[in-house]
Amino acid sequence: MKYEGVLTKMKTELVDEVEYYLDFENDFLNLNQLLEKKISLNFLRYQCLNCGQQKKIFRQGFCYDCFTSIPQAGEWIMKPELSKAHLSQEDRDLEYEKRVQLQPHIVYLANSSNVKVGVTRKTQVPTRWIDQGAHEAIEIVEVPNRYLAGITEIALKEHVSDKTNWRKMLTNDILDLDLKEERDKLKEFIPEEAKSYFITDNEETEINFPVKKYSEKIKTLNLTKTPFYQGKLMGVKGQYLLFEDGTVFNVRSHEGFVVELQIV
Template identity: 65%
Template sequence: MEYQGVLKKMSTENLECVQYYLDMKSDFLNINQLLNRVISLSFITYECLNCGSEREIYRQGFCKKCFFESPRVADWILRPELSKAHLDKEDRDLEYEKEMQLQPHIVYLANSSNVKVGVTRKSQVPTRWIDQGAHEAIEILEVPNRYLAGITEVALKKHVADKTNWRKMLRNDIEEADLKDWKVKLMPFIPEETKEYFLEKDKAMNIYFPVEKYPIKPKSLNLIKQESFVGKLVGIKGQYLIFEDDTVFNIRSNEGLVVRIRIVKK
């Protein structure tokens, strides 16, 4: 069987084990069903997720022009403390920015390889944690806009990490930690203007990923340079496909690539 389409991050469903789905335009694949099968991946061309052109992808699935013009990839997305919609100030598109920024956001702790602090829209819980490959996460605050979440994250990341070590995450080399204890330890460092939004509930969410075999020395597949790859799929974690030979392929960082997926062997 063969499928072709432009890569966008896998959608997920948090059941007993996370279910992964890939939208290939004419087909909607449940990637879990490809586990323990030999598949081939082939690079065909590019397709910008914003304008649909075949221009080379620059970053985050966008061609260079769209990356510097689209409100979907503005600086406030990666740095929420730069959000200005609550002040009625435009960055690239005020209507879009209000829609995205002026909604409930969660400041959280997650453990993917180590404990880290992060920010996500409330509507993206637990999707954001799954995408990071976190096996456990807990909410700290629920605030009414992205700016307040951002300034809280800035304050807390002076005392806890804000990044995931992707290699450790894929190896399942996880530092054991009590997120409830971490939440209590970080309370004194929450900014005064967001203390009122602290969530008293202390229940952490556990997440289980469909991985048969973790890579010992994960090596990242560059499909543009290599053009094609064949391997046995043995796991899915975060937004990574994990193959038997320790090759890993990050769907998220390859958004905008048009690829062909073929099941070589069942």
């Protein structure tokens, strides 16, 4: 069976084990059904997720021209504290920025290898945690806009990491922690503007990933350098495909790559 399409972030569904899907233009693949099967990936060309042109991908699935101009790639995406829609100040497109920034946001703790603090729109819970490969996560505050979430994250990352150790996550070198206890330790460091939004009555979310076997040593597949790869799929975690030989493939970092996927 052969499938062809442009890679985008895998879609997910949180059930007993996370269900993963690749959404191509003409095909919708459930990757859980491909576990323990040999598949191949063949890089064909680029296709910008915004303009659709066959131009080299710069970042986030966009060509350079789109990345430096469209509101979906504004600096406030990666740095929420730079959000200004609540002040009616435009970055690239105020209407878009108000729509995205002026909605409930969550500051959370996620544990994928180590405990880290992060920010996401409320509508992206638990998707954001799944994408990070977190086996457990909990909300800290729910605030009404992205700016408040951003300044809260800035304050808290003085006391807890804001980075995921992806190698530990992919080898399952993890620790189980009491995230309610970890969250409560951080309460005093929340900025005054966000203190009233602290959440006290929630439980942590546990996430199980469809992985048959983890490798002790891993190597990354970069389709720019290695346009063709074939191997037995043993798991999916975060936004990574995990293969029997220790190769891991980050689907999200290859957004905008048109590939042919074949079940061998």
